[in-house]
Amino acid sequence: MQINIADPVLQTNIFIALLALAILLTVKKKPAGSGFDTSLTNELKGVAILMVIFSHVGYFLFSDHRFVFPLSVAGGKGVDIFLFLSGFGLAVSALRSGIGIREFYSKRLRKLFIPMWVVLAVFFVLDAVVLHRVYPPLGIVQNILGFFPRADLYNDINSPLWYFTAIIFYYLLFPLVFSKRLPILSAILLLLLGRFVVGLNLPVAADVLKLYNLHYIAFPLGMCLAIIMQYKGRLSIRLPALPRIDAVFVKMAALVLAIYIFGYTAIHSGVGGESLIREQLISLLSLACLLLIFILKKFYSRFLVVLGLYSYEIYLIHWPLMYRYDLIYKYLPASVATFLYLLLLITLGVVLKHLVTRFNKHGPSPSSTKN
Numbered sequence: 001m002q003i004n005i006a007d008p009v010l011q012t013n014i015f016i017a018l019l020a021l022a023i024l025l026t027v028k029k030k031p032a033g034s035g036f037d038t039s040l041t042n043e044l045k046g047v048a049i050l051m052v053i054f055s056h057v058g059y060f061l062f063s064d065h066r067f068v069f070p071l072s073v074a075g076g077k078g079v080d081i082f083l084f085l086s087g088f089g090l091a092v093s094a095l096r097s098g099i100g101i102r103e104f105y106s107k108r109l110r111k112l113f114i115p116m117w118v119v120l121a122v123f124f125v126l127d128a129v130v131l132h133r134v135y136p137p138l139g140i141v142q143n144i145l146g147f148f149p150r151a152d153l154y155n156d157i158n159s160p161l162w163y164f165t166a167i168i169f170y171y172l173l174f175p176l177v178f179s180k181r182l183p184i185l186s187a188i189l190l191l192l193l194g195r196f197v198v199g200l201n202l203p204v205a206a207d208v209l210k211l212y213n214l215h216y217i218a219f220p221l222g223m224c225l226a227i228i229m230q231y232k233g234r235l236s237i238r239l240p241a242l243p244r245i246d247a248v249f250v251k252m253a254a255l256v257l258a259i260y261i262f263g264y265t266a267i268h269s270g271v272g273g274e275s276l277i278r279e280q281l282i283s284l285l286s287l288a289c290l291l292l293i294f295i296l297k298k299f300y301s302r303f304l305v306v307l308g309l310y311s312y313e314i315y316l317i318h319w320p321l322m323y324r325y326d327l328i329y330k331y332l333p334a335s336v337a338t339f340l341y342l343l344l345l346i347t348l349g350v351v352l353k354h355l356v357t358r359f360n361k362h363g364p365s366p367s368s369t370k371n
Contacts, residue, residue, distance in 0.1 A: 002060070003326075005334050008067040014335035015068060022339075026302035036229065036295065041085050043300050045308030047290070048085075051078030052160070053318055053345075057338060060153050061323060067334055074266045076279075077286045079163060079211075080218040082311075084287060086167060087222025091187070094178050095230050104175040112171065112312075113146065114356050116164060119316040120144065123157055123324075131324065149204040151211065153319065160319050162208045169197070170219045183227045191220040214280050218287070255296045262289040307342075310349030317348050 005011060030039075055075025058068040065072070090108075093099075120143055127133040135157055142149065143157060151162040173193060178186045194216035202209055265286040270279035307314070318341075322329075328337040328344075 002063040003329055003334075005062050005064050005067050008062070008064045008334070011333060011335040012066065012068055012071075014333070015338050016071070018335065018339045019342075022303045023301045026304075027299045028302060029299055030297075039300055039305055040294055041089070042308035042311075043304045044081055044085060044290070044294055045311040046301075046304035046306070047308075048078040048081035049307055049311040049314050050304075050342075051075055051081070052315065053342075056153070056160070056319055057322070062334070068338070070267060073269060073271075074286070076214060076269070076271065077266065077283050077290070079215050080283050080287045081290070082163070082315075083167065083170075083215055083218035084222035084225075086170065087187075087190075087219035088226045089222075090171075090174055091178075091183065091223040091226035092229075094174075095180060095183060095226060098180055099175050099178055101175045108171055109168075110360060111356075112164070112168065114359060115313055115316055115352055116146070116161070117144065118352060118356065120157065123320050126325065127157070149208060151205065151208050153323070158316070158320050160315060162204075162211060163315070166212060166215065167219075169194075183230075184224070187220045187223040187227065190223065191217065194220065210276065213276050214283065217280065217284065221284070251296055255293060258289040258292040258296070262286050262293065265289070306346060310346055310353055313349035313352040314345045317352070318345055321345070321348075 050071070051074040054068045054071040055073070055078070058072025059065055059075075124135070124140070127135075139157075143161070146164055146168045148156070148158075148161045148165050150156055151159045153159045170190065173190060177189045177193070198209065198212045198216050202212075204212075265282050268282070269286075270282045273279060321344075322341060328340055331337075332340070
């Protein structure tokens with residue numbers, strides 16, 4: 001059941017003010033030469049998780065879609081950011097230190113599966129005890145194995161986890177197809193495999209298959225960026241130097257243009273249209289503009305970095321908590337409640353990540369399974 005809201009525009013403005021305050025109060029200047037470092041990728045993940053949460057809140061949790069609009073329009077772009085950065089991160093790591101298949105699976109899959117299992121176990125028990133909701137045994141087994149064939153926000157155990165199946169697809173294939181000698185061929189091969197698989201008659205709901213079709217390009221594109229950055233460093237490519245005033249003007253013009261294009265494509269996203277290709281290309285253009293914005297800006301927000309650091313845990317937790325176990329929207333205005341939920345999700349993300357990290361320390365060491 002969706003939540004009714006009085007004066008959604010006012011509540012949206014109050015929430016935007018609270019969010020902007022949290023971001024601005026935690027702004028720090030970037031270190032010189034930081035480039036595409038961990039703080040930038042975590043900040044991007046922080047933006048991505050906000051996009052996903054706002055999309056779910058604005059279009060599915062509240063009956064009036066004006067709440068958190070226009071922050072709610074970019075949920076699909078958030079998914080593309082996560083997939084893109086996953087491909088980028090895996091490729092950077094593999095290019096630096098090589099890749100052992102058994103070590104990769106032991107280390108990477110544990111980081112994905114264990115938090116997911118913990119969250120599933122908690123909600124399976126809570127749903128049974130509190131809501132008297134029991135799920136089909138076959139569905140439970142599929143979910144434990146990482147297969148989420150539906151994305152029913154109101155009836156599934158955790159509908160946003162359709163994404164888990166998509167990312168597992170790439171994680172399972174990555175060490176098998178990646179070649180340090182021919183990395184660009186690896187990215188192309190993953191792209192082709194992704195296109196082939198989404199063209200099959202997969203045993204998933206039609207809306208999930210559509211999501212696969214929309215987002216399968218982002219992961220290989222992230223790999224391509226990592227490869228380009230490596231070759232740029234090896235070849236010491238230098239662009240022609242511009243006078244300082246001209247360089248500042250060019251950067252500012254590029255930043256303003258990227259912000260405009262991102263805003264325009266966020267609103268005019270093609271979502272709901274007949275052309276999946278058009279929607280896909282618009283989303284990827286938005287992603288490119290967002291990357292440019294974050295690379296060019298001179299500051300970063302620690303609030304966004306923290307959100308990004310725990311974005312995976314937050315992604316796992318947010319929808320069942322906010323929809324089925326809401327304890328905040330019932331008592332507080334939507335603006336304040338949404339902001340408090342962000343703080344609560346960060347806290348729960350920290351706890352979950354800490355528990356999983358401690359478990360992994362006591363589990364089998366990845367180095368013991370190294371090829």
